[in-house]
Amino acid sequence: MGALEQLAQSAEGGHSVGGYTFIDADTLSKNGQLYRIQGYDAPEISRFTETGEVLQTGSKTHVGTAGGGMASAVIPGLAQNQGFTNPVPLFNADGSPQMDATGSRQMIELHDDAGRNFTTELLKSGVLEPTGFTSSDDLEAIAVAKLFGEQSEGFGEAADLIADSIESETLRPIEFRQAAADEAAYAAGYGTADLAFRKTDRSIRNQAYNPMSDAWSQGWIGAKEGAYGFLEVMGDATSSEMLTDIGEAGVSRARHQQDAYAEILTDWKDVRGITSGVEFLVNNAAMSLPYMITSAGAAVAGAAAAPVVGAAGALAVGVSVPSAIYAGQTWNEMEGEKSAAVALTSGLIQGSLDRLGIGAIVGGTSITAAQGVAKIMAAKKISKEAAEEVLAAATRQELGDFLRGGVQTATSQLAAKELGTNFLKSAAAEGITEVMQEATAYTGAVLGSDKDFNWSELNDRMIAAAVAGSALGGAFSIPGSTRNAAQYRGILGDTAAADGTTAKQSAIWVEQEKGTFGYVATNAENLANLHGQVKGYGLGLTLKEYADEWRELQRRIPGAERAMSKLSNLPALWQGATRNIFTDDLMSRSRAARMAADLFGGNPDRVFSGASFEDAKHHRVAGYKSLIDRPDVTYQALNGGKAVTQADKARISRAAYDIFQNAVDAKGNFDPALIPQVPNRDMYVKLATDLNALSDKMYADQKKHNPKLGYIKNYLHSFKSLSKQAVHDQRAKFEGLLQYKFKMSQAEAKELTGRIIDDPNVGTIEEAYSVVKGGAVPGSHKQRTLNLATTEEFASFMNQDLFANVSHAAKTTARYTAHSDYVGKNGSVVSALLDNMRREGLTEEEVSKIAAGMSDYLDAESGNYKRPSTEFGKKAQALQKHAMMFMTFSGLPLAVFSSFVEAGLISRGVDGAGLKVLKSFAKDSAKGLANYAVELGEATTGRERAKTDTSQQALIRDLGFYEWDVGAATVTGVTETNARHQKWFTSFFKANGLTQWTDYTRALRASFAGDFLKNNMEEILAQRRAGSPYSRHIQETELKLRNLGINIDRFAPLHESIAAGLPVSGPDMDFYNEQVRDMTFNFVNEAIVLPQSANRPLIYQDPRFALFTQFQGFISVFTTKVLPPLYRDAFGGSTPTMQYSAWSTMMTMIMLGFLSQAIKDWIKYDTFGENDDEYEMVTGGNPYLDTAEYARRGLLSTGLLGVAERAINAVFPMYSQRSDNPGDWLYNQAVGESPALGYVQRVAGAAGSFASGDVGRGVEQTLKAAPVFGPFNLVNKKAANAASQWNFNGE
Secondary structure: OOHHHHHHHHHOOOOEEOOEEEEEOOEEEEOOEEEEEOOEOOOOOOOEOOOOOEOEEOOEEOOOOOOHHHHHHHHHHHHHHOOOOEEEEOEOOOOOEOEOOOOOOEEEEEEOOOOOEHHHHHHHOOOOOEOOOOOHHHHHHHHHHHHHOOOOOOHHHHHHHHHHHHHHHHOOOOOOOOEOOOHHHHHOOOOEOOOOOOOOOEOOOOEEOOHHHHHHHHHHHHHHHHHHHHHHHHHHHHOOHHHHHHHHHHHHHHHHHHHOOOEOOOOHHHOOOHHHHHHHHHHHHHHHHHHHHHHHHHHHHHHHHHHHHHHHHHHHHHHHHHHHHHHHHHHHHOOOOOOHHHHHHHHHHHHHHHHOOOHHHHHOOOOOOHHHHHHHHHHHOOOHHHHHHHHHHOOHHHHHHHHHOOHHHHHHOOOHHHHHHHHHHHHHHHOHHHOOHHHHHHHHHHHOOOOOOOHHHHHHHHHHHHHHHHHHOOOOOOOHHHHHHHHHHHHHHHOOEOOOOOOOHHHHHHHHHHHHHOOOOEHHHHHHHHHHHHHHHOOOOOHHHHHHHHHHHHHHOOHHHHHHHHHHOHHHHOOOHHHHHOOHHHHHHOHHHHHHHHHOOOOOOOOOEOOOHHHHHHHHHHHHHOOOOOHHHHHHHHOOOOOEOHHHHHHHHHHHHHHHHHOEOOOOOEOHHHOOOOOOHHHHHHHHHHHHHHHHHHHHHHHOOOOOOOOOOOHHHOOOOEOHHHHHHOHHHHHHHHHHHHOOOHHHHHHHHHHHHHOOOOOOHHHHHHHHOOOOOOOOOOOOOOOOOOOHHHHHHEOOOHHHHHHHHHHHHHHHHHHHHHOOHHHHHHHHHHHHHHHOOOOHHHHHHHHHHHHHHHHHHHOOOOOOOOHHHHHHHHHHHHHHHHHHHHHOOOHHHHHHHHHHHHOOOOOOHHHHHHHHHHHHHHHHHHHHHHHHHHHHHOOEOOOOOOHHHHHHHHOOOOOHHHOHHHHHOOOOOOHHHHHHHHHHHHHOOHHHHHHHHHHHHHHOHHHHHHHHHHHHHHHHHHOOOOEHHHHHHHHHHHHOOOOHHHHHHHHHHHHOOOOOOHHHHHHHHHHHHHHHHHHHHOOOOOOOOOOOOHHHHOHHHHHHHOOOHHHHHHHHHHHHHHHHHHHOOOOHHHHHHHHHHHHHHHHHHHHHHHHHHHHHHOOOOOOOOHHHHHHOOOOOOOHHHHHHHHHHOOOOOOOHHHHHHHHOOOOOOOOOOHHHHHHHHHHHHOHHHHHHHHHHHHHHHHHHOOHHHHHHHHHHHOOOOOOOHHHHHHHHHHHHHHOOOOO
């Protein structure tokens, strides 16, 4: 149809929506007024005058564009047929019409009855392309749709018709053609769009709607093709016709299956932006995962077999499976006459590279460019070997300086033939481990058959392998010389000049500190100044008064306005509590706000070094405990070397207390000579002496803040805290004693007892009384007493574990001293900061809002945020905790597999660490399984045996990572608990392996901290010594160290002196050690995140929402701490090296996410790999997910979407559910978002099934709700089938 006829048809009453008539695909008319649909540009139709000439308006000639006719015919009908018939004209904020760029058309949107935007659906489905006026929401919708293959009904067909029209009117020759056979034929130009066969999984241009799932499937098919190829190789090698026939047929079937798939983006040359970049990486990750699973499985099998077959045998097992697949793939690539020997050799080399040569991929290699070596040889008059060593040892900064004058040389390295030649030279010179798999496979295919050698083909394949391989962290090969070219680019980018335009805001603030004060203070120095301010000048308002101002202001605001204000603070749903308080805007206008943000963990990019409030508290507990020997070692030695039970601990502790209390002289001083000659006497002497030293240390720290604190000799020889279990078991008796002994009312005794049982910070009567009266810190430091420890009536309520009592004393002391230092009495230190913010120009309202936020944060940190005050609320909370506990036991037996993703972060930021991680996993896997078996026995029998720490384990023990409150339970988000439940959680997380995995990954990460600090500090020092230009790389390096708590200008000279063996003063050495400790602690938490009150959103600490935030502690902190720097490095203005590191990390996490899901499905459904059915293979036998959903779940399991994952699942649920009405929908959403409510529903469902006589169903539902059995679907179903014989169906 011509453009004139189309326009006439529209004018005569074409498609209309809501009284508006379509003129063309993006323009409507009503009463002579034109309207332009916002957000997309459609192909144009020609416009004509009454005489038939092309219309001219101003400088614009209205000539139609390709596809304009089809777009104008299809899009109006699509809007009408799909119900987008509600026009919404757009207006500016002042009420004037919002016009297009020409000023002749008002902007308009088309909505359907559900409120969906027509533009969004068009763009999501690829019907049209976005414009510069496309909203950010629509752009995000496009990205999500491309990633997950979402497409609304009817829109895909419209996209195909318009695309075909554009193509037929431009690129294709005008000829008569028959209909194409299918999409692939049409995309290749064979035939018209009237396809003989139309498939629903792809566009008419043969583009996959679900590229991730297709890539995953093709990866398995590729591995299968390689396996069949290996059978063909073996058939040829052994002259077995049967093997040859099976192999040929299998390869043919696999290739036919592969050819049937739609096109997906796997070539880096097709990447056009961030969205396609993500698609490229995700597709390559999904496609490589089957190979990784195969190689990893073989490596684990080899490690497990090591005790039987030895190291060489283990290596052979680990190499055999991938080598067979690679040999088969090389064979399949050969042409004409083929050589089985060459194929097998190529496969063995590639398999060995997987197992042995992976360091070239994840570990990094030194640059050995011939030009560089030649220059060094000439300059230094040394041999080639020595020159290579010099170049390999050069720092990145020095190497960058060396290369900067030779950009042309680096560029010429990228020429195709030279690149390939240098690769082969490098391979020959540096040994077989430098020969990467892609070149090996190609060379093997050429040497072993009639295949012709083609430089261009090899070069393209090597570059493609380099791009994909470097991003995927080991899934693809990286030829050495291609990697050198990438390193050239990275170094030239890293060594580009840095200035204020490339600096992060925190770096600018650091320079302001230097310019104003001459140095950058530490948190400790800032605190000292604030305490001086409190003493010298007093305060304007107290923290409470500041906060009350804000709350009073909020009370005066109408409810609707207050609700809108809360809704406007959406970042509170994903930002940490203190990060949400101290916004970038506030910090940019107030130095005191920046100071407060660093003191309380609210600044993602640090300015001031040193520990934050919560970190300081943790460090002090660890420091106190380091002054005495390990409890497990001491107990086992005093138990005659045998494993220890809780009863043994109580018995040994009672004996120790008796010995210590009887070993005092007439003046009450401890006298070691008075300890009798008992077994292990020397241990008792040392323990008693160490306890007194610890007691005096804690007393000295407390007395700094309370000069009136009394002193008790041998304090820890007698101090005991309350046993929460004993108080719970004999609650009525305990409350009665409180009423009798302390003249309390029944209500007071009941409230105090409840606090003792439920609050982990409370262990004495004084502490309970202090907290009940509203104190944020247990008030046991006003005077030093033995509380009830020596009161006979309460003896049965005291904790008999000596080390548990010491631990409680250490924690309360650390809490008191840290709170006094960072918060101050009645919040005086925080009040001083607020006064300073006010003086620096923040408004009164802003300061009072900060105060209210800090007050809420401190309440959350002390466990008092939104705690129930009514009796009903307390009972409801108790029930909630019990439900959450049972849900934990039934829902997290497989939690260790979900934590596999953390392994992808262990080596982040450390050159060469990836190789060490892989070696450690391979080395420790068998030992880890053996240790797990031992600890499983301990968890079930209650007997504990002391274990010898490795150096890595000793390091994290010294850092305090073996404490309950930073252990596996806390990492998974199990925070709403009490001390009575802790022993059950401890046993549970040991039994499912999560404790061991968490400790192992932390220890592995901690082992890299020293090298990380040394290498980065050496690069900074090298730049400063040489006076080299300040580069982007050095700028980023300083940022990394500052964010880990290092004061670079003060630490660097100390580091240099210590490295050189020069003397350092005592205070300087203390400062150095404190910085290293803080940096190491933060370095570990950067990978295996530690939930704290500061870094978790406040809503996740509100007990009213605990049912909905259970298990979310980790992901909320992951969103706050890990994702921002990771995304900034990947997508922001970071250096090439940082970008490479970030993308490698993310791709490794994606593969580990898929791996963890595959393992869990294998355990749940036991069908993985048992048959050759494609659906079963690519979904792990999961009957509830199709391939696209399976791929989507794998991506979501990485955590890379953070808390947004829940929003995506709420809007686009993975598992369909039926809701008959809005109330039903709301109920289903609540149950779906709350693990505990879902657990209650399962229990109720089981009871209902039994009551109705469906015994089999009842058994299955009971087992799903039962601890441990929950995830094991196959076991549950078999038990249900066996029990179904007792069904009575109400009879």
